[in-house]
Amino acid sequence: MIDKTLSTCREAVSKVFDGATIMFGGFGNAGMPGQLIEALREHGARELTIVSNGAGTGPFALGSLFGDGLARKLIASFPAPSAAQFRERYLKGEVELELVPQGTLVERIRCGGCGLGGFYTPTGVGTELADGGEVREIDGREYLFAKALRADFALLKGHLGDRFGNLMYRGTMRNFNMVMATACDTVIAEVDRIVPAGEIHPEQVHTPGIFVDHVVQVERLPELVKLPKPGAHA
Amino acid sequence: MIDKTLSTCREAVSKVFDGATIMFGGFGNAGMPGQLIEALREHGARELTIVSNGAGTGPFALGSLFGDGLARKLIASFPAPSAAQFRERYLKGEVELELVPQGTLVERIRCGGCGLGGFYTPTGVGTELADGGEVREIDGREYLFAKALRADFALLKGHLGDRFGNLMYRGTMRNFNMVMATACDTVIAEVDRIVPAGEIHPEQVHTPGIFVDHVVQVERLPELVKLPKPGAHA
Amino acid sequence: MILTRDGIAWRIARDLHEGAYVNLGVGIPVLVSNYLDRTQEIFLHSENGILGVGPVPKGDHIDLDLISAGKGFCTLALGAAIFDQQVSFAMMRGGHLTHAVLGAIEVAQNGDFANWKVPGEAVPGVGGAMDLAVGAPNILIAMSHVTNKGKPKIVTACTAPLTARRCVKRIYTDLAIVDVTPGGLVLREAMPGHDPAAVQAKTDAPLAVAPDFREMAVPQVAANGAKLVQ
Amino acid sequence: MILTRDGIAWRIARDLHEGAYVNLGVGIPVLVSNYLDRTQEIFLHSENGILGVGPVPKGDHIDLDLISAGKGFCTLALGAAIFDQQVSFAMMRGGHLTHAVLGAIEVAQNGDFANWKVPGEAVPGVGGAMDLAVGAPNILIAMSHVTNKGKPKIVTACTAPLTARRCVKRIYTDLAIVDVTPGGLVLREAMPGHDPAAVQAKTDAPLAVAPDFREMAVPQVAANGAKLVQ
Numbered sequence: 004m005i006d007k008t009l010s011t012c013r014e015a016v017s018k019v020f021d022g023a024t025i026m027f028g029g030f031g032n033a034g035m036p037g038q039l040i041e042a043l044r045e046h047g048a049r050e051l052t053i054v055s056n057g058a059g060t061g062p063f064a065l066g067s068l069f070g071d072g073l074a075r076k077l078i079a080s081f082p083a084p085s086a087a088q089f090r091e092r093y094l095k096g097e098v099e100l101e102l103v104p105q106g107t108l109v110e111r112i113r114c115g116g117c118g119l120g121g122f123y124t125p126t127g128v129g130t131e132l133a134d135g136g137e138v139r140e141i142d143g144r145e146y147l148f149a150k151a152l153r154a155d156f157a158l159l160k161g162h163l164g165d166r167f168g169n170l171m172y173r174g175t176m177r178n179f180n181m182v183m184a185t186a187c188d189t190v191i192a193e194v195d196r197i198v199p200a201g202e203i204h205p206e207q208v209h210t211p212g213i214f215v216d217h218v219v220q221v222e223r224l225p226e227l228v229k230l231p232k233p234g235a236h237a
Numbered sequence: 238m239i240d241k242t243l244s245t246c247r248e249a250v251s252k253v254f255d256g257a258t259i260m261f262g263g264f265g266n267a268g269m270p271g272q273l274i275e276a277l278r279e280h281g282a283r284e285l286t287i288v289s290n291g292a293g294t295g296p297f298a299l300g301s302l303f304g305d306g307l308a309r310k311l312i313a314s315f316p317a318p319s320a321a322q323f324r325e326r327y328l329k330g331e332v333e334l335e336l337v338p339q340g341t342l343v344e345r346i347r348c349g350g351c352g353l354g355g356f357y358t359p360t361g362v363g364t365e366l367a368d369g370g371e372v373r374e375i376d377g378r379e380y381l382f383a384k385a386l387r388a389d390f391a392l393l394k395g396h397l398g399d400r401f402g403n404l405m406y407r408g409t410m411r412n413f414n415m416v417m418a419t420a421c422d423t424v425i426a427e428v429d430r431i432v433p434a435g436e437i438h439p440e441q442v443h444t445p446g447i448f449v450d451h452v453v454q455v456e457r458l459p460e461l462v463k464l465p466k467p468g469a470h471a
Numbered sequence: 472m473i474l475t476r477d478g479i480a481w482r483i484a485r486d487l488h489e490g491a492y493v494n495l496g497v498g499i500p501v502l503v504s505n506y507l508d509r510t511q512e513i514f515l516h517s518e519n520g521i522l523g524v525g526p527v528p529k530g531d532h533i534d535l536d537l538i539s540a541g542k543g544f545c546t547l548a549l550g551a552a553i554f555d556q557q558v559s560f561a562m563m564r565g566g567h568l569t570h571a572v573l574g575a576i577e578v579a580q581n582g583d584f585a586n587w588k589v590p591g592e593a594v595p596g597v598g599g600a601m602d603l604a605v606g607a608p609n610i611l612i613a614m615s616h617v618t619n620k621g622k623p624k625i626v627t628a629c630t631a632p633l634t635a636r637r638c639v640k641r642i643y644t645d646l647a648i649v650d651v652t653p654g655g656l657v658l659r660e661a662m663p664g665h666d667p668a669a670v671q672a673k674t675d676a677p678l679a680v681a682p683d684f685r686e687m688a689v690p691q692v693a694a695n696g697a698k699l700v701q
Numbered sequence: 702m703i704l705t706r707d708g709i710a711w712r713i714a715r716d717l718h719e720g721a722y723v724n725l726g727v728g729i730p731v732l733v734s735n736y737l738d739r740t741q742e743i744f745l746h747s748e749n750g751i752l753g754v755g756p757v758p759k760g761d762h763i764d765l766d767l768i769s770a771g772k773g774f775c776t777l778a779l780g781a782a783i784f785d786q787q788v789s790f791a792m793m794r795g796g797h798l799t800h801a802v803l804g805a806i807e808v809a810q811n812g813d814f815a816n817w818k819v820p821g822e823a824v825p826g827v828g829g830a831m832d833l834a835v836g837a838p839n840i841l842i843a844m845s846h847v848t849n850k851g852k853p854k855i856v857t858a859c860t861a862p863l864t865a866r867r868c869v870k871r872i873y874t875d876l877a878i879v880d881v882t883p884g885g886l887v888l889r890e891a892m893p894g895h896d897p898a899a900v901q902a903k904t905d906a907p908l909a910v911a912p913d914f915r916e917m918a919v920p921q922v923a924a925n926g927a928k929l930v931q
Binding site: 110114117118119120121122123124125139141142144146150151173174205207 | 269344348351352353354355357358359373375376378380384385407408441471
């Protein structure tokens with residue numbers, strides 16, 4: 004019987020090694036694997052390269068990895084002004100930043116997951132993020148070359164999971180989790196609930212288990228649910 | 238009030254012009270827009286370029302377009318031996334064939350739909366389908382360049398549709414329908430049932446209405462449901 | 472008399488109509504959602520994976536898993552769809568949205584604009600701005616006409632790092648509405664008390680005046696009580 | 702004594718174990734599903750959009766919308782997932798499947814193989830064969846050892862149009878099991894009555910004999926009554 008479930012986040016992240024590249028799902032707190040990140044922080048692997056849309060929004064979660072000095076590089080599209088821990092390390096020159104437009108980041112990860120070598124995007128052509136990049140004209144429009152991106156580990160968050168590794172998300176949890184699940188050697192997901200095999204309808208499996216190595220059930224930590232002021236965005 | 242529904246397939250295909258490039262969803266009979274194809278055949282636009290995984294499996298549906306001599310070119314991965322109407326025209330030199338590996342076909346369409354210019358795939362390197370193509374080494378592996386593909390029209394089949402153009406599929410109907418919906422100037426879908434707005438749960442919308450122009454409810458024609466012998470494939 | 476931030480948003484909302492698929496950037500653009508004609512069906516896109524963002528939830532109707540790109544909680548409108556990042560950016564970069572409303576630091580007369588690298592901000596962040604800019608056929612800019620120090624933001628050529636080239640279609644400022652056309656900038660509307668010469672005086676790039684140039688008509692106060700002019 | 706087509710399939714099934722994600726091509730490969738150990742959980746992939754293809758449906762339990770890549774009706778196994786073509790080919794080309802079992806016209810000693818362009822077939826069709834071949838880490842070939850006319854199909858270099866280069870890991874024929882290794886072809890098993898020299902006589906490329914070479918052990922008849930040897 005296939006069983007990809009593990010009982011603790013500690014066990015799930017125990018193989019993460021110094022110097023590893025790790026992708027982190029989540030956009031804001033939705034789909035952000037807060038408990039796996041906390042276990043990773045306790046695990047203490049160093050010199051990490053972090054692939055994520057942002058760099059956290061405070062001292063918890065991703066912010067704590069920068070706060071503890073565990074990361075040497077960030078590949079991201081938007082390290083927000085609220086990502087104080089990252090920014091402090093970055094401004095001291097202790098962490099490198101590879102800034103990638105969000106759509107290009109998504110697509111580079113997708114390429115890495117689906118066996119493609121790279122692609123041409125119109126995004127960023129003529130901007131300083133294209134500096135040194137290869138520009139090619141295709142059918143009269145200029146495109147910028149971008150290369151596939153893979154990582155050693157993915158830390159993801161789903162809503163439901165099963166022993167096959169199948170994942171189902173809720174609301175806006177899907178975000179980066181779905182592409183990242185395809186592009187890493189070892190894929191670890193925390194979920195709100197592990198359900199019996201077959202309970203997730205085959206048509207509602209968002210991330211098929213083939214992409215997932217380990218699933219851990221967690222309770223949501225209240226401190227990871229930061230309540231933004233309503234009205235920030237309609 | 239947005240209303241993308243139309244009452245007849247005839248009306249839905251009425252804008253198709255001579256020389257148009259048309260993508261057809263479906264793999265086998267699942268997700269194959271049989272009634273739109275029949276309306277297109279009656280509409281009679283000629284010199285069509287057809288983009289489809291195959292070329293039909295008999296005198297009905299896609300096969301009828303070749304049978305009636307309406308197509309001048311097929312871009313496909315697998316015109317099966319049962320695609321007699323296509324094969325006859327092809328062997329007479331009346332229809333051109335651009336043969337593309339299935340994964341490359343899917344990805345070319347996806348690129349066309351998501352604004353990318355092209356991509357590098359390992360598929361086909363060193364084969365006669367790569368002849369004349371650009372090969373590039375990326376991180377020690379050889380890849381073949383493939384260009385985005387778009388079309389003037391997409392004819393698709395969904396299970397449920399609504400007035401916003403949202404589509405939901407059943408079983409293996411998704412196949413090419415989901416990518417093709419993103420890559421064509423005018424996207425027309427036949428569905429088994431048009432449901433009231435809001436009845437398709439937002440998390441179960443497979444093709445968001447932004448990609449779809451027209452939705453028509455049809456009854457499944459019995460003659461389009463060809464019953465294959467069970468056991469052909471487990 | 473010039474527009475407030477709400478006033479700019481209100482004016483932009485008047486130009487969005489049924490069937491539009493719109494992404495609203497941070498800053499003034501997100502305010503546009505407060506002024507849309509609710510009798511028309513307009514789909515708001517959020518790049519984290521929603522088409523059909525609804526109003527901000529009230530009280531205990533918050534769903535912790537449902538946030539918009541600004542990271543605030545949101546609801547879903549009738550006909551909404553949820554998806555992942557690759558589909559979301561397919562909509563953006565693939566040209567499926569009809570409009571993106573974005574803030575800007577500078578807009579050039581050829582449609583170049585700069586909005587991602589704020590001067591004085593030591594840590595750069597770009598997000599989805601560049602993808603929106605190359606994708607949506609109608610890039611609408613919402614910004615003040617001049618900087619805090621009175622420097623024109625509509626320029627002959629951008630000096631700030633570009634977000635994208637030749638993509639802006641229309642600029643809405645607190646003072647005027649300016650179209651970017653192949654022939655150059657065209658002044659379409661200006662606030663009462665600012666004739667074309669006055670607008671030109673605050674604009675670095677040359678403005679042609681539209682044949683149907685008119686005074687902008689914006690009420691003092693919106694239905695929600697917000698001040699639109701000052 | 703050689704294997705029947707069912708015999709080759711039966712023997713391949715013995716090498717597939719719990720947790721394998723397998724695509725079975727047309728011809729002999731699809732027969733493998735009849736001989737899998739049902740006490741082990743093995744996921745069958747169908748390139749039209751299923752992971753976890755179940756048995757062929759019986760009688761009126763047919764779902765018209767549920768077909769597999771061979772276009773026959775199918776069912777779903779416990780834990781199955783449904784998806785579209787782009788996800789399906791991500792699994793294939795992205796190296797996520799553990800095995801692909803494919804037919805072949807020729808296999809070369811360096812792991813090149815040819816299976817898509819059948820000699821004498823005037824209309825070419827390739828389907829997903831090339832994508833599978835470059836993706837799955839274990840490409841297993843199922844074929845007769847020689848052609849109808851007795852010509853060896855395991856060759857020094859392919860003459861038929863290639864499907865992919867240097868990707869075959871193991872060849873299962875009606876006569877033998879041959880591994881493709883960096884050092885060349887290695888004969889692992891042969892049918893009773895065929896010693897290595899006899900297999901070599903029907904093989905164009907040179908075969909080394911594995912240190913643990915053995916006689917293939919296949920029963921005469923399978924549990925489902927199919928004849929496995931002839």
